[in-house]
Amino acid sequence: MHTYLMAKRLKDFWDNWGIEVLVTVSCGMHMVLTLFGSSRRRMTARQGLVRFIIWSAYLLSSYVVTVIIGKLTLIQVNESTKENTDSELKGFLAPLLLVQLGSRDAITAYSIEDDRLGLRQFPNVVAQLSAVLWILFRSWNNSLVSYLYFPLLLAGSIKYGENAWALYTALSGSSGITTDEFEQEEAIQNVFKHDKDIPNNRNLEMILKGYYRFFCLKPHIETWIYRPLYQKLNELSIDNIDSPLEIFQITDFELGFMYDVLYTKAPIVYTRTGFVLRLITSLSLVSCSIAFAIWFKDAFVYYINAGFTIVVLGVILTLEIYQIYMLLFSDWAILTMIRHSKNPIVRRLLIFLAPQATRWKRWSNTLGQFNLIRYCLDYDNLCCSRILKLASLDIQITKYFCTTSVGIPDELKKMLIHEMGKPEEPRQPISKRGEWALGRYGITELYKSVDGTEFDKSILVWHLATEICYHSHIQFEHSNSKIKMGRYLSNYMMYLLALRSQMLSITTSEIVLEDGRKQIMEFLKGKSSVKNVERVCRELKELNVEGKNYKAEPQTMVTRDWYLLTDAKQVSENLLGRVGDTWDVIFSVWVEMLCFAATHCRADNHAEQLRRGGEIVTHVWLMLLHQTDAGGSGSNDQP
Incomplete structure (x- = not known):
């Protein structure tokens, strides 16, 4: 009996207040998208909670509005004056929902897939507009409130139509x-x-x-x-x-x-047509708000429906004023x-x-950092690791917690521009991933580590070799800036491999990274005293890896004959044996790998990263795209 009463009370509450609750939720989503929609371009990789909130608001807002419109189509229209006023006020909410759906100046699309499906927005516009017209027709009562439907419907139609038009034209070349x-x-x-x-x-x-x-x-x-x-x-x-x-x-x-x-x-708003439409919608909202406030000036306190409606109008108008203000900046x-x-x-x-x-x-201006050795040391220390392994989430969550970010120093930008001017074929797309740099310094014996193996394996080998060299030369870090900058790029390329593998156009990154982790953990087995990256690098530097493979079973076809520790030790020994230019070589190789990754990544993948805070590899891609004779013709080619 108690369960039945609880269910009945919930049903009565939903019938009586469901529309108001959902409209409140819709207003909250509208606020999130308006205030934080454009902040995605400045977020770092670790700000996952804010991204999740924006993502949820973007996806759920249209569903919530659809449910509200569905409930509004069922409102009762009776003969009594009070009930007619109630239905009239609920009908007043329908065009306001269209305004909310269209008031997304800062986030019309969440991902590039939304732009590709932009044409599908027009049937949605027609369907929603038809439902709103039906609600207004049923709620019409020849009062002032009913006549306020017209300017609100005009504002809602313009804003929702603008949103659909922005999605449709984003990839057509006609926007701007x-x-x-x-x-x-x-x-x-x-x-x-x-x-x-x-x-x-x-x-x-x-x-x-x-x-x-x-x-x-x-x-x-x-x-x-x-x-x-x-x-x-x-x-x-x-x-x-x-x-x-x-x-x-x-x-x-x-x-x-x-x-x-x-x-x-933005490309639609900042045109003459966009200016005129924004003027019309703003005047419509302001005039409706003033007229509504005057009409119900004595009823807000005791007439809850009127008070709720004016609050919704106030929220929408405040956010509209905020968006107009932000248009200047x-x-x-x-x-x-x-x-x-x-x-x-x-x-x-x-x-x-x-x-x-x-x-x-305009973007996060940070470098994602992922250290393979730190990842291996922290792999078994994850809380609830057994439960997460059952759900196959342990690897992804460990990667997330092992990821950090650093602000990009101006010095690194200067060094990148200087280094990017050195390739032997500056007007042609980058086709090498370290071979030019090694050839410049006459280190032909290391060609195999960059040109004779797959790109993902090269990144792991050079990352491990860079770590060994870094902890061997850490005392010179302040006198030679390339030591720190080279390590930044090393950790950044590992970050791309581990968390943004689509940017490298590599399909085997997960397999290679997991095999590399197993080889290092096999090496660390029995070394319980080794708990930091520096100590691991010292052990690797002193280790005689010849004849030892540290391979764990089972093996895959991709990694069967690949020995990470052996290859990394050979590269590090060669680099440490050089006098004076060790870090010139390391930095040049990483810049060349970065350029190779940038030019061989699809433009769609670069565009996707813009909404995640941006990546420096995208900046490199665009600068190289302007330099090459091919211009924009090859920007979307597969590697």
Whole structure:
């Protein structure tokens, strides 16, 4: 009997308050997506909880709205004035739900797959709009509230339609600021001449360079015909830029535009049409809110439905004001204002925004770090490891907890730009992964470690060799910056192998990494006193591995004749035997491997990483893509 009463009470509560509860949940999701939707581009690999909240809000918001609209189609319409007002107010919520669905300026797509399925959004728009029209038709009562349906329906239809249009055009090449007046060389040059009187125009120049380099290349579009306008204009080239940090900054701008086109509504909002539509929707929401507040000014306290509706209106209007405010603080806004910089008000805004623009954080600016030896030492120390093994989650969770991140030093960016100018074929796609660097230093005996084996095995061998060399030269870390930077790149490539293997276009990474872990743990068996990375490296350095394979059973076809410790020991001995240039060699090899990985990764995979905080391998990919004679034609080719 007690269970029956509890179930009955829950059913009565759901019947009476289900719509209000779901609308409250929908408002919460709307707040999450509005306030935190664009923060994905700045998150590090360890901020999984925030990502999960955003992901949940994005996926569930449309389902929650669908359930609410389904319940609203069943609202009772009776003869009494009070019940008619109740149904009228519930009908008032329907167009507000469309506004919520469309008010995703910062996150129209969660992943690139959403853009690929953008065409499917239009049937959803038609279906939702039809259901809302039916609700409004049933709730119509010829009162002021009923007449407020029209501006709300207009605002909801525009916003939801904008959202669908942004998804549809993200990969078509038709989204973005209209650039008809900029497509001629003379017009582009006039733009640069136009802002000579504006202070700090170096910042504006970099934003323009970033935009036009992105506009000409459009690296996210598979069938885009490359149009190298900037190669004909000194103003748009980065060849005359001496500062490596500015080169990275221009690439930041390019990838920022790429992120906005793929995952936000920015390319549509920052157009004349977008401005007019935003003006219409904002005025509609404001006018409805004022009219509603005046009509029910004496009823909010004792009439709960009216009070709830005005709260929902207030939340939506507040978030709309926030989004309008945020429209001023983006590269697209600066790009638009440059075109109207003769206006004194616009010029003042540019004077204020231009210095700020270079300090806006467009990506995480971090390097993921994964140390293979630390992973092996921590592997058996995971809490509830037996339970996690049963669910096949132990490896992934251990990888997650063994992953860290470090801020990318400016010195590393400078060294990368300097090193990337050294390949023997700078205008051709990178086809080597360490052989050029070894040949430059005359170390032909190590060719087998980079060119004679699979890429994932090369990364593990060189990572282990780098660790041995690092802990042998750790006392010189402060006098030779390449020691620390080389280790950063070593741990970063291991991070890509362990957690972002799709970026390396490798299908056997899990098998090779697991075999490498087993070989190291086989070596550590019986060495209970060895509990830190430095001690393990010392043991490996002193070990005579000849004739010992440390292979664990069972073996796979991929790793059957591969001996990680033997190969790593041979590479480390050769490197440590050199005088003076050990870390020059190590750093050069890792940069070449990074460039190889960048150019052989599909553009889709690079685009996916933009929503996860970005990766430096994506920056390298874009810089190399601009350098090669192939331009954008090969940006999506398989390796």
